[in-house]
Amino acid sequence: MTTLTMRRLFAAAAFCALSASPVLAADAARLDADLTPIGSERAGNADGTIPEWTGGITNPPAHTPGSFYADPFASDAKVMTIDASNWQQYEKRLTGAHQALFKTYSDYKMNVYPTRRSCSLPAVAYDWNKKNAVTSKIVADGNGIEGAFYAVPFPIPETGIEILWNHLLRYRGFKFQREYNAAQVFKDGNLVKIRIADEGVFRWSDPKRNGVEDLDNISIFFIQQVKAPARLTGTALLVHETINQQKQARLVWQYSPSQRRVRRAPDVQYDNPGTGSDAMTTSDSLNVFNGAPDRYEWSLIGKQEAYIPYNNYQFADPSHKVEDIATPRHLNQDLIRYELHRVWVIEGSLRPQARHIYAKRKFYIDEDSWFIVASELTDGRGQLWRVQEAQMINYYDVPSCGEVGTAVYDLQTQNYWVDSLTNETSPVNFSAQDVSEDRYTPDALRSLGH
Secondary structure, eight states: OOHHHHHHHHHHHHSOTTSOOOOOHHHHGGGGTTBOTTSSBSSOOTTSSSOOOOSSOSSOOOOOTTSOOOOTTTTOOOOEEEOTTTGGGGGGGSOHHHHHHHHHOTTOOEEEOOOOOOOOOOHHHHHHHHHHHHHOEEEGGGTEEESOOSSOSOSSOOSHHHHHHHHHHOOOOSEEEEEEEEEEEOTTSOEEEEEEEEEEEEGGGOTTOOSGGGTTTEEEEEEEEEEESTTTTTOEEEEEEESSTTTSOOEEEEEETTTTEEEEOTTSSTTSBOTTSTTSSBGGGTTSSOSOOTTEEEEEEEEEEEEEEOOOTTTTOTTSOHHHHSOSSSOOGGGOEEEEEEEEEEEEEEOTTOOOSOSEEEEEEETTTOOEEEEEEEOTTSOEEEEEEEEEEEETTTTEEEEEEEEEEETTTOOEEEEEEEEEEEEEESOOTTOOGGGOSHHHHHHTTO
16 A cells, blocks of 8 residues: 555544545645646556556547547557466455456456556646645535536545545536447346437536536536337436535436326436346446435545556447447456556445445546446445446547446346447547537427427
């Protein structure tokens, strides 16, 4: 464990997790010194397997909005393969989620490549990180924040809840549109595909607004519509995601094609089944975790080096069909690139009197992107039930690191769910000019069904 991690753990013990204070201006200056402007450790690790951060992808391949992202690291040679014969040698550098996958599947493996610290953000996001570092604070018993805008609220975190809010409010561009595939994959190899279109406005990062006070407590407008299979076609959701979730809970409306009407849908959150998943995942597992953090007490465990999915441009290549990726028992591991990176580790324990199918959630958050890349989900009996893994790339035209696929593995049934696969559609379009805020109303949602 690094000296930096130890200092933060002592700090976490000294402050209440739900009332942490902003860091001092002198500490924020570290974002130009030993820390990157994202908030990660600038230096590499002791043995050189994690290099120094030098700005992420600074010379990206040419890219047309809405087109395939070319792999900047296609020429990299594989360093090694971790499999059933040797995984225990690397146990200290494996997340608990990946250890569980090795224990469950005898043919599971991880192809490891050189570490490329590719994640980056636009200069304006770096500027806001520095401002947020000295003004952000947790409010509403952990269910909201104040004094931040545009990028991560806590680039120099001291508590688990701060790190979770960094994942929730990390910079992801301003507007987006995409159409993607999800799949239910059963142990016997049977596969059910679901086609979903979604779009949104990350109001939190609106370049025309001046601060959080201009947002009316709404950080994201989001619409999701099912395109296939026929039994689900036309089902649509409208979400207004709130910032202070004690002040106002998430607002959700659902359109049902069978009833041809829009209704409020307050249950589309927490452990309500995810869209089209037949309860193989939960609503709050989209993007690994989303929504209100209020049902858990969040603690900071520390930081570790771990082999995690990274720079998975080949995984997202449109030459691969869903059936090529979503193979029986687990994803096609030959298509996934792993690298050694540092991750923050936080854990959520279900609060007394709160209800959720997961009693504990442990998250591994990449230090260079603030994105949760793996998780462990424990049931009410204290047994590890499901694990999650997210593949990501730097969408270098934004720039911002984000997912190109997320899997939820059920270790008990050995079925799994995977979503956010754009291989047979088209990549996310972050230049969605026709997306405007007036689309995100119940009346507009109703029009999608006609």
